[in-house]
Amino acid sequence: MRLASRGVLVAAIGISALLIALSLLWRVDTRKAAVPPPARNAEQAESHDTPALSRNPVPTPAEAGNQREVTLFFQSPDSDDLVPEVRKIFLTDSVTDQARQTVKELISGPQGRLVATLPVGTELREIYLSSDGTAFVDFSQALVDKHPGGSSAEISTVFSLVDTLTFNFPEIRRVKFLVEGEERATLKEHLDLTRAYVADMSLVSRTEGR
Amino acid sequence: MSLSHFSPKRFLFVLLAAALLLAVGFLGLPAASDEEVAVRVQSIPNGTRVVLEFGARPGYEVQKQSDRVIVSLQGSFKSTPFKSKSFDDPLVNRFKLDRGSRQTDLLFFTGPDFVSVSSFEMSAPFRLVLDFHRKSEAAPTLGAHTPAPAPTGGATPPPALPPSPAEPPAKPEEGREQVPTKGAGVSVIVVDAGHGGVETGAKGPSGLLEKEVTLDMAKRIQAGLTKRLGVRVLLTRDADKQVGLDDRTALANHEHADLFLSIHVNASPATKAQGAETYFLSYQATDDEARAAAALENNTIGVETPPGSEALGMVLWDLAQSQYLSESSKLAETIQQNLNQLLHIESRGVKQAPFKVLMGATMPAVLVEIGFITNAQEESRLKDSSYRENIAQAIVESVATFKAQVKQLGPR
Numbered sequence: 104m105r106l107a108s109r110g111v112l113v114a115a116i117g118i119s120a121l122l123i124a125l126s127l128l129w130r131v132d133t134r135k136a137a138v139p140p141p142a143r144n145a146e147q148a149e150s151h152d153t154p155a156l157s158r159n160p161v162p163t164p165a166e167a168g169n170q171r172e173v174t175l176f177f178q179s180p181d182s183d184d185l186v187p188e189v190r191k192i193f194l195t196d197s198v199t200d201q202a203r204q205t206v207k208e209l210i211s212g213p214q215g216r217l218v219a220t221l222p223v224g225t226e227l228r229e230i231y232l233s234s235d236g237t238a239f240v241d242f243s244q245a246l247v248d249k250h251p252g253g254s255s256a257e258i259s260t261v262f263s264l265v266d267t268l269t270f271n272f273p274e275i276r277r278v279k280f281l282v283e284g285e286e287r288a289t290l291k292e293h294l295d296l297t298r299a300y301v302a303d304m305s306l307v308s309r310t311e312g313r
Numbered sequence: 314m315s316l317s318h319f320s321p322k323r324f325l326f327v328l329l330a331a332a333l334l335l336a337v338g339f340l341g342l343p344a345a346s347d348e349e350v351a352v353r354v355q356s357i358p359n360g361t362r363v364v365l366e367f368g369a370r371p372g373y374e375v376q377k378q379s380d381r382v383i384v385s386l387q388g389s390f391k392s393t394p395f396k397s398k399s400f401d402d403p404l405v406n407r408f409k410l411d412r413g414s415r416q417t418d419l420l421f422f423t424g425p426d427f428v429s430v431s432s433f434e435m436s437a438p439f440r441l442v443l444d445f446h447r448k449s450e451a452a453p454t455l456g457a458h459t460p461a462p463a464p465t466g467g468a469t470p471p472p473a474l475p476p477s478p479a480e481p482p483a484k485p486e487e488g489r490e491q492v493p494t495k496g497a498g499v500s501v502i503v504v505d506a507g508h509g510g511v512e513t514g515a516k517g518p519s520g521l522l523e524k525e526v527t528l529d530m531a532k533r534i535q536a537g538l539t540k541r542l543g544v545r546v547l548l549t550r551d552a553d554k555q556v557g558l559d560d561r562t563a564l565a566n567h568e569h570a571d572l573f574l575s576i577h578v579n580a581s582p583a584t585k586a587q588g589a590e591t592y593f594l595s596y597q598a599t600d601d602e603a604r605a606a607a608a609l610e611n612n613t614i615g616v617e618t619p620p621g622s623e624a625l626g627m628v629l630w631d632l633a634q635s636q637y638l639s640e641s642s643k644l645a646e647t648i649q650q651n652l653n654q655l656l657h658i659e660s661r662g663v664k665q666a667p668f669k670v671l672m673g674a675t676m677p678a679v680l681v682e683i684g685f686i687t688n689a690q691e692e693s694r695l696k697d698s699s700y701r702e703n704i705a706q707a708i709v710e711s712v713a714t715f716k717a718q719v720k721q722l723g724p725r
Contacts, residue, residue, distance in 0.1 A: 178582045218582040252508075252515035252523065253580025254592060254682050258666055273372060288669055292512055292558060293577075295669045301434070304374050 173205045173271045177217035178259045184308035198274045199232050220263035222249035236276030237299050252291035269302040277301045347391045359639045361404040363443040370439045382421045382430050390417040404445040499716040501545045503565035506531035507577035510555030515580035517692035523578040530576045537709035562673040573674045579682035588658035590682040591649040593641035594634045595665030633673050640677040648711040655707045
């Protein structure tokens with residue numbers, strides 16, 4: 104009797120532990136299902152006519168190491184749209200540093216058939232990220248001096264930078280242009296540069312570059 | 314404590330019960346709690362405002378499609394106080410929430426009067442405000458300038474209709490006598506020749522300068538408007554000189570102009586780009602404007618205005634154009650239609666952007682990019698005097714149409 108009840112006790116403890124462990128496992132499982140990775144799946148993309156871009160791309164295990172992908176937006180040669188092109192940058196600890204690398208890639212221009220949006224010769228002086236999510240992007244005077252002017256060209260310059268930074272870095276909510284460390288009214292007398300811009304993803308092509 | 318008090322059976326029972334309770338507890342909890350978004354729809358002078366209030370700032374995107382505006386939220390959301398709803402509103406007909414596992418779409422189906430949407434953010438609590446703007450109909454309640462409800466209907470701009478007998482307010486006026494006050498129609502127009510002086514503007518592949526084309530165009534439009542409409546037309550510059558952007562609008566405001574037309578020549582890094590584009594001011598609000606809008610939304614004007622009258626002045630200057638947006642969009646549509654027809658280019662439409670030169674204008678204001686100087690073909694056409702004259706005439710006719718609408722339907 105004594106032995107038997109001890110046996111029952113051990114069995115009971117075992118079963119209980121098993122039940123608790125199972126419930127915990129189940130819980131973890133459903134959590135995983137509820138918070139999937141950021142890339143949208145095909146079924147999701149079908150729910151509206153816009154092909155989905157995966158926002159804030161993360162490095163895939165294969166390339167893990169110390170690199171991540173970023174999506175740059177350049178001008179389409181055939182339409183007014185901005186079109187994505189992917190680059191790899193070093194996955195450094197600081198968002199500001201990653202943003203710096205990304206803007207430098209944007210200045211270097213597209214590798215394919217797309218058209219550059221920042222004038223050749225423009226230099227990135229510095230990027231500052233304020234606590235409210237505004238990225239102050241400070242360019243050299245060449246951004247203005249070598250800019251072709253025109254509303255369309257200014258729009259593509261401003262929004263290729265704004266969309267690129269806000270798309271890749273959730274920490275960046277808006278972007279403010281500086282030239283030689285100072286605020287400017289405009290680039291070439293069109294868009295107001297005294298304001299910080301939020302993304303306008305409606306300028307990004309829904310078909311090209313995917 | 315004696316061992317005899319210990320009952321294995323009771324212990325076993327308690328243990329099993331506890332395990333069951335724990336297991337049920339864990340399983341019974343919702344796996345991922347939905348976040349909430351509160352949806353409010355209200356009428357504003359130029360259209361319909363939708364306020365989305367969140368517990369915390371979500372990742373979001375706003376997309377405009379042909380029959381709807383989609384706000385895509387990262388994560389799983391449920392809306393309050395309704396999950397879907399139809400509205401008796403000409404701009405926003407219906408709201409629907411489409412929830413996926415990783416993304417929630419808020420769909421706002423738009424009505425026939427809808428022309429554009431603009432959005433801005435407000436904080437504490439975080440709110441995303443979407444303003445749905447009306448097509449061509451102007452009913453601003455604040456400082457109504459030239460309220461001119463358009464004849465309803467299609468995409469084509471209504472021609473200068475004769476006053477319909479059913480419309481009593483349209484008293485036919487004899488002669489050209491215009492009452493020189495605001496609200497009396499279009500009697501003073503400022504034509505702004507883009508750039509000038511050291512600000513040469515864009516440059517064509519063979520060297521044509523934007524500032525030369527815009528000055529010549531402005532003079533042609535001035536002559537055309539004076540002849541066709543008998544209105545007073547002022548130029549912001551009549552020579553090759555630099556004029557500040559604020560000074561251009563200030564002239565129009567000072568002269569109580571009824572229209573501000575800024576003439577430009579476009580440039581694009583895509584050198585194939587061609588055709589004319591007409592812009593009016595977009596309303597992607599700055600932080601200052603958002604503060605002012607917040608004050609308006611809370612019906613506590615001035616509460617969140619930064620101290621100091623200078624700051625207040627800045628906000629008002631930036632907001633000046635906001636109450637003329639629907640009229641500006643109507644004029645822009647008419648000009649764009651006429652230019653597309655003239656140039657046989659159908660692909661270009663009216664656009665919105667935050668142009669510095671339009672911001673302070675206290676009257677309907679548009680910016681016309683008459684063609685792309687970066688396109689070699691268009692550059693060579695832009696050198697041609699009869700080509701320029703045709704474009705000038707198309708703009709003059711568009712203003713005549715707009716003026717007729719304002720005169721016919723505006724209050725006396």
